Amino acid sequence: MKRTNSTIATEHPSWMTYVLLAAGIYNLAWGGWVVLRPMDLFDLTGIDRPLYPGIWQCVGMIVGVYGIGYAIAATDPYRHWPIVLVGFLGKSFGPIGMAYQFLVLAPGTTGRLPLQWGWVNVTNDLIWWLPFAVILYQTFKFWNAPARASEPESPSRLNELFRSQHGTTIAELSRQHPLLVVFLRHSGCTFCREALQDLREQRSRIEAEGTRIVLVHMGDDESSRSFFEAYDLGDVDRISDPECRLYRAYELGRGRIGQLFGLSVFWRGFMCAILNRHGVGKLDGDGFQMPGAFLVRDNEIVNAFRHRTAASRPDYCSVADPTVRSAPVESSSS
Known part of the structure; x- marks a missing residue:
């Protein structure tokens, strides 16, 4: 019989909590920066400011909401694994989209992001791949495990x-x-x-x-x-x-x-x-x-x-x- 969900908190390695808390803090900080100062990243990378900064600020809000989700997941990663999964997917599709536009759009083409924007993928996505993947792997292993006997059996x-x-x-x-x-x-x-x-x-x-x-x-x-x-x-x-x-x-x-x-x-x-x-x-x-x-x-x-x-x-x-x-x-x- 596999483990079943319950209201009792699951035991998990403490590093998972630290990773998810760090991800939550980072997302809230980055999202707040984009909402409060939406033009900074465009100015730093030397591209034209958007005509409708509100759209970019919405991206910051979404990232901030992810931060709240990660903070919740940090309390019990095994139970709140869907939040980690959604975050992992987002951190996978972001770099894929960036790589696609670099491959499809020639340098100098209107709409092509500068190479410096790749650092956004590094800090927002790539550095979180491994810990998020390990959390998901360990979660699957945990919930797929059969119930254990309290004493060894001969x-x-x-x-x-x-x-x-x-x-x-x-x-x-x-x-x-x-x-x-x-x-x-x-x-x-x-x-x-x-x-x-x-x-x-x-x-x-x-x-x-x-x-x-x-x-x-x-x-x-x-x-x-x-x-x-x-x-x-x-x-x-x-x-x-x-x-x-x-x-x-x-x-x-x-x-x-x-x-x-x-x-x-x-x-x-x-x-x-x-x-x-x-x-x-x-x-x-x-x-x-x-x-x-x-x-x-x-x-x-x-x-x-x-x-x-x-x-x-x-x-x-x-x-x-x-x-x-x-x-x-x-x-x-x-």
């Missing part, structure tokens, strides 16, 4: 609680056969789809060694049934874990920026989604949740593959090798 205990669509638990199944327990990313992720395709292709070899497959996913089991059936895995035991309790118990955390959006991840994602035609879908679950694969026997983890990036691609046959007797491997890479 995998062996949760293996006894969670049941598959067939009514059996990981603990029960692992006492009958070695289990390859595969934790998937959300169903819209192209790497999740690639993983299911790999499992379909490797299933016969895995089961020939006496190991059974169990899938753990974040979606609703009933609505996800057709998704797994599309990969001929509809009969495989699968466990719905929307709150990611099993994921956390198996020490699968939420990915960092580099693990989810690194260049190698983007390249693998392009190959997987476009060249290999796995495609992508809508977000269904925690988009930051990292996947993994584990060999479980007698309710104990005996082998583990914890993805270093979302694009890591395990050899499931190796992870599922029932002859493994060693302690868990902390992580592997593709």
Whole structure:
């Protein structure tokens, strides 16, 4: 279950408050300057004063209103993220418009702003891009996170609680056969789809060694049934874990920026989604949740593959090798 909005203030890094307060103060100061002294910027940059300065003063009023919005957002950035988003869009379109007129209008053309006006974009827009983008990224990550248990939970205990669509638990199944327990990313992720395709292709070899497959996913089991059936895995035991309790118990955390959006991840994602035609879908679950694969026997983890990036691609046959007797491997890479 994802976090839900409430009247309780959210916890956020203090730097977000400082950034938004600084943006609010700057906007109010700049907007007030334009309203009270509308001709200054034209005089400083050496262009003709406008015939209707009231229009330019309206721009100053709008910028000042943004300043009030940023001050409000500073009290709780995660809750007031729409204000930050609107501000980020405005700070993106301003430089785009400036660049467009520089590219389209030749020097000396009537209506072409002087190069000095680019400093307005620097102070009004460009210096705020990175902090605003990080605030929006962290906001999405915060609201997309499932509710957290107050105390750490052991995998062996949760293996006894969670049941598959067939009514059996990981603990029960692992006492009958070695289990390859595969934790998937959300169903819209192209790497999740690639993983299911790999499992379909490797299933016969895995089961020939006496190991059974169990899938753990974040979606609703009933609505996800057709998704797994599309990969001929509809009969495989699968466990719905929307709150990611099993994921956390198996020490699968939420990915960092580099693990989810690194260049190698983007390249693998392009190959997987476009060249290999796995495609992508809508977000269904925690988009930051990292996947993994584990060999479980007698309710104990005996082998583990914890993805270093979302694009890591395990050899499931190796992870599922029932002859493994060693302690868990902390992580592997593709």
